[in-house]
Amino acid sequence: MIISGILGLFTIVCKSLRQHVVSTIITAISIALACGLVMSVFVINEQAKTAFRGGSVDFDAVLGAKGSQLQLVLNSVFHLETSPGNIPWSLYQAIKKDKRIKLAVPYAVGDNYFGYRLVGTTKDIFISLKLKAGRRFKADVREAVVGSFVAQKTGLKVGSRISPFHGLAFNKNSQHQEVYEIVGVLKPSNTPSDRVIWIPIESFYRMGGHVLRGKKGSKPYAAEEGKEIPDEYKEVSAVMLKLKSKIWLLNLDRQINGGKVATFAPIVRTISSFMGKMGWIIKILKYIAYLVILVAAASIVASIYNSINERKRNFAIFRALGARKSTVFSAIILESASIAGIGALFGFLVYIGIFSVAALLIRSETGVVMDFTYHLSLILTPIGSMLIGAIAGVIPAVKAYSTDVASHLSPTT
Amino acid sequence: MTLLEITNLKKAYKSPDGEILDIIDIPSFTLNKGEQLALHGASGSGKTTFLNLIAGILKGDTGTIKLSGSDLTDCSESRRDQIRADHVGYIFQTFNLLQGYTALENVVMGLRFSHQYDSSKAKKLLDRVGLKDRMNYKPNQLSVGQQQRVAVARALAKAPKLVLADEPTGNLDFRRAKESLALIREICQEANSALILVSHDRDILAQFKNVKELSKINQVAA
Numbered sequence: 001m002i003i004s005g006i007l008g009l010f011t012i013v014c015k016s017l018r019q020h021v022v023s024t025i026i027t028a029i030s031i032a033l034a035c036g037l038v039m040s041v042f043v044i045n046e047q048a049k050t051a052f053r054g055g056s057v058d059f060d061a062v063l064g065a066k067g068s069q070l071q072l073v074l075n076s077v078f079h080l081e082t083s084p085g086n087i088p089w090s091l092y093q094a095i096k097k098d099k100r101i102k103l104a105v106p107y108a109v110g111d112n113y114f115g116y117r118l119v120g121t122t123k124d125i126f127i128s129l130k131l132k133a134g135r136r137f138k139a140d141v142r143e144a145v146v147g148s149f150v151a152q153k154t155g156l157k158v159g160s161r162i163s164p165f166h167g168l169a170f171n172k173n174s175q176h177q178e179v180y181e182i183v184g185v186l187k188p189s190n191t192p193s194d195r196v197i198w199i200p201i202e203s204f205y206r207m208g209g210h211v212l213r214g215k216k217g218s219k220p221y222a223a224e225e226g227k228e229i230p231d232e233y234k235e236v237s238a239v240m241l242k243l244k245s246k247i248w249l250l251n252l253d254r255q256i257n258g259g260k261v262a263t264f265a266p267i268v269r270t271i272s273s274f275m276g277k278m279g280w281i282i283k284i285l286k287y288i289a290y291l292v293i294l295v296a297a298a299s300i301v302a303s304i305y306n307s308i309n310e311r312k313r314n315f316a317i318f319r320a321l322g323a324r325k326s327t328v329f330s331a332i333i334l335e336s337a338s339i340a341g342i343g344a345l346f347g348f349l350v351y352i353g354i355f356s357v358a359a360l361l362i363r364s365e366t367g368v369v370m371d372f373t374y375h376l377s378l379i380l381t382p383i384g385s386m387l388i389g390a391i392a393g394v395i396p397a398v399k400a401y402s403t404d405v406a407s408h409l410s411p412t413t
Numbered sequence: 414m415t416l417l418e419i420t421n422l423k424k425a426y427k428s429p430d431g432e433i434l435d436i437i438d439i440p441s442f443t444l445n446k447g448e449q450l451a452l453h454g455a456s457g458s459g460k461t462t463f464l465n466l467i468a469g470i471l472k473g474d475t476g477t478i479k480l481s482g483s484d485l486t487d488c489s490e491s492r493r494d495q496i497r498a499d500h501v502g503y504i505f506q507t508f509n510l511l512q513g514y515t516a517l518e519n520v521v522m523g524l525r526f527s528h529q530y531d532s533s534k535a536k537k538l539l540d541r542v543g544l545k546d547r548m549n550y551k552p553n554q555l556s557v558g559q560q561q562r563v564a565v566a567r568a569l570a571k572a573p574k575l576v577l578a579d580e581p582t583g584n585l586d587f588r589r590a591k592e593s594l595a596l597i598r599e600i601c602q603e604a605n606s607a608l609i610l611v612s613h614d615r616d617i618l619a620q621f622k623n624v625k626e627l628s629k630i631n632q633v634a635a
Contacts, residue, residue, distance in 0.1 A: 008525035011518070019513045317509045320470060321567075322498020322526035324491050405470050406462075409509055 012318070012331045013338055016311070023303045024339055030296040031343020031389070035381050036350020038289040042377035043351070044358050045282045047370040051362075052078075052271045058128035058191075059105075060246060062265045063087070063095055063256065064238040069265035070274055076107055076238035077267055078192045078366050079117045082168060083109055087262050088213060089234035095241065100252065103127060103242040108204045110237070111164040111176065116150045118164050118197045120204025129193055134158035134184030140202050145184035149194035149367060156182050162197075166209055178207050192367030201236070205229055293385060296343070297392040300336050304396040308332075315400050316408035325401050332397035333390050340389020344382035351378075416574055416607050417444040417467065422476035422486075424459075424466060436462050437473070438632040446574070449598060449608040451618050454627030460611045463627065464577045467609070468501050469493030481574050498526040502568030502606070504597070506580035508560050510552040516563045517548040523567040538566040542596060558589045565597055572604040579611050587616060594620055 017024045064072040065085030074081040089106075096104040105127075108120035126136050129145075137143035146156050156162065160182040166174040180199060188194055205212060206223045213235040214221055221233045243249065249266045256264035315328050352372070359370040424437035436459045444450060454460050465471040467478060469485045472493070478485040483496055497503075502523075510519050520535035539548050542562040552560050561581065568576055578597060582590035594610075594617055601608045610621070618624050 007530070008522070011522070011525070015513055015518075313509075314511055317511055318522070318526070319494065320468070320497075320503055320505075320509065321523045322494055322501075324494045326491065327526075406465050409470075409505060409507075 008323075009327065009331055009334055013335045016307075016331070016335055017338065020303070020307055023307070024342070027296070027299050027303045027339050028343040028346060030299045031293075031340050031385055032346035032350050034289065034292040034296040035344045035347025035385050036354055037292055038286075038381045039347065039351040039375075039377050040354035040358065041282070041285045041289050042381075043355060043373075043375045044370070045285075046375055047359075047373070048362070048368070049275055051368040051370055052275065052366075058242065059103075059240040059267060060243045061241045061249060061252065061267060062238050063091065063104075063241060064263050064265070066260060066263050069263055069270045072238060072263055072265045073267055073270045075109070076240065078368070079109075079119075079196055080366060083237045084263070086213070086235040086237055087239070089231045089236065091262055092236050092239045093231070095239055100244055100248040101241055102244045103240075105240040106201055106236040107238045107240060108201050108236050109168065110210065111166055111204070111207065112168055112170055113150075113162050113164050113197055114154060115170040116147075116154070116195055116197055117168065118144070118199050118204070120199050120201035122201055125198060129189060129198075130187045131184050132187040134182070137183055137198065137200050139200050141200070142178055142180045142203050143183045143200065144180040145186060145198045146182055147186050147194040147196045147198075147367075148188040149363070150197055151185045156185075156197075158182055158185060164197075164207070176207050176209070178203075188369075190369035194369075195367040202229070205234060293388060296385075297340075297388045300339055300389055300392040301395055303339075304332060304336055304393060305399065308396050308399045311400070312403045312408050315403045316405045319403070319405040320409055328403070329397045329401040332400050333393040336393025336396070337386045337390040340386045340392075341382070343389075344385045347382065347385070348378075414446050415443050416446045416448070416481060417442070418477075418479040419443070419467075420477045420479075422466065422473045422478060424462060424471065424473050435633045437466065439463075439476070439630050440632065442630050444575075444607050444609065447602070447605045447607055449601065449621060449623060450610070451621035451624045452609060452611045452627055452630075453613050453618055453624065454611075454631075456613075458627050459631055459633065460627055461579055463631065464503075464579050464609065464611060467575070468503055468577055469497045494526075498528075499571075500574040502571065502573035502576040504564050504568045504576065504578040504581040506583045508552075508564040508584075510560055510563055510567075512552055515549045515551055516544055516555065516559075516566075519552070519563055520567045520570050524571055527571045529571050534570050535566070538570040538600075539563070541600070542566045557584055558593070561585060561589075561593055562596075565593065565600075569597070569600045569604065569606070573606055576601050576606050576608045578608065580613070581610065582612065582614065582617055590614070590617060591620075 062072050062076045064076065065087050067084035071081050071084045075083050092104065092106045095101055103124060105121055105124045109117060111118040123136055123139065137145055150156060162180050163178060164176050165171060166176060212221045212233040214233050223229050252264050253266060256262055318328060362368055362370060419439055419442040422437060422439045425433050425435045428434050452460060462471065466473055473486050476486060480496060481500055485493055511522060516539060517535055520539060521532055524530050524535060536548065539545065542565055544559060544562055547555060547559055581597065582593050585593060612618055
């Protein structure tokens with residue numbers, strides 16, 4: 001009996017949805033957009049937090065010129081923003097020798113290849129980056145190893161030759177004369193490193209137009225071919241640091257940032273603090289998404305409520321055939337929840353679309369890779385929207401519930 | 414054996430200008446199981462209201478309506494709905510078929526609410542009324558006569574104890590009306606269903622042995 005009743009209810013709902021197919025589709029689309037937006041906001045927010053805080057790099061902190069910690073991290077870890085300045089080679093050597101430091105890798109930035117940054121560094125970088133093809137660069141020649149994303153986008157492969165462009169932003173008129181040979185391609189690391197071309201730091205110093213620290217006589221020092229560059233003239237944009245233990249983070253933070261020489265930026269804390277400050281944007285996005293859901297719920301009310309008058313005769317017939325008032329009420333609630341359910345289902349497509357575009361943009365801008373992973377919102381949003389749909393159905397359901405049977409049947413005699 | 418027993422049933426309506434209009438006042442009325450009765454009366458004499466009261470669609474102001482032992486005037490609306498679903502088949506003058514539903518679905522819906530869902534029963538009845546090849550047609554794809562036969566099949570598929578027919582042949586020509594009436598009466602007889610048929614058509618009334626004028630039953634119409 002119960003199954004028959006439920007099937008009867010479903011028959012009524014399916015028929016009604018089919019009879020009002022246009023309004024059903026339009027309403028379901030509005031729910032789909034709302035659900036997709038809500039799921040995207042939650043998932044992208046969570047993924048971005050995870051990716052930017054932890055998954056992006058294999059280092060704990062950055063040492064750089066005195067200035068903003070955030071700028072230093074964005075520049076050296078995410079290869080965004082301009083460099084806050086340079087620090088002397090001696091600082092790099094000092095921190096490398098520090099007993100609390102496990103690994104120190106210098107970065108020198110200032111050139112690009114069609115917008116992709118060149119980073120001058122040492123072979124130590126290959127402790128965290130793995131090769132897919134070719135070999136590591138040699139320290140003192142013009143060789144380069146390209147990140148997987150750069151290789152994919154530019155078509156560079158082992159054996160390719162490139163001439164970098166001066167500056168962090170691409171300018172076709174500022175190409176260097178020096179030619180680098182690609183000797184290796186990195187495995188995808190799903191980090192900003194994938195968007196970088198790695199070159200030996202020595203060759204970076206020797207590139208035409210690169211002015212080094214200090215003067216030789218009255219002229220700025222310029223590297224001479226075949227002659228070693230004295231350490232006093234070398235400088236680096238940043239030093240990437242891996243600590244023997246994270247407990248030294250606070251200690252180093254106080255020690256270095258308390259002075260006037262350099263900035264020490266713990267990566268996770270700096271990014272977390274940045275994300276925290278940007279949290280209001282996510283909050284606004286969430287409120288907008290909730291608002292869109294409410295608007296979509298209102299569209300369900302309007303759509304069903306407007307159709308009630310034309311359907312009153314059908315309700316009266318159902319009642320004359322023995323349907324209870326509660327059956328008619330339940331049918332409207334179920335119909336409303338079904339529209340929301342259909343919308344939520346298509347909401348996954350909207351979510352996939354929004355997420356894919358966002359992930360693509362974030363990857364191309366920052367190198368951070370975001371994957372489709374489980375998030376509670378992917379379950380709660382469809383359930384919540386169906387619940388809201390059901391609640392939205394109450395007003396039209398009450399109208400249907402109160403349909404006077406006798407007056408909507410045959411004319412009286 | 415009595416199927417329907419009405420005692421001191423009264424029903425009044427409030428007119429749009431606030432006046433209370435008595436429409437039904439029936440001191441006593443009975444109908445036996447399997448009995449077939451034709452009712453006639455002037456327009457506005459309360460024929461449809463009377464049928465709606467028996468079906469439990471309307472509730473009387475006072476009095477009792479006992480259908481198959483259950484007092485409809487003492488039941489909740491939900492219980493009246495269930496009694497109607499289980500025991501009453503209703504054929505309307507305008508058929509009241511569900512638009513958008515096929516002939517088969519219309520009949521099946523009638524069975525669903527009585528918890529007798531069995532599409533083979535519905536198909537059998539549609540076959541019986543000559544609509545075997547029109548089962549998947551929607552009302553607007555059927556002729557008036559065919560629509561009426563769907564309504565008949567819907568009312569009778571569940572083999573109800575009581576069939577109420579409100580001017581069921583009012584929209585048909587004489588030949589079709591006569592055929593349709595014969596069909597209704599035949600199926601009712603086979604299922605031992607009692608029948609109350611309202612009509613103002615003398616030719617239709619002439620088919621019945623048991624004919625009553627509503628004014629003889631309803632004191633308001635007298």
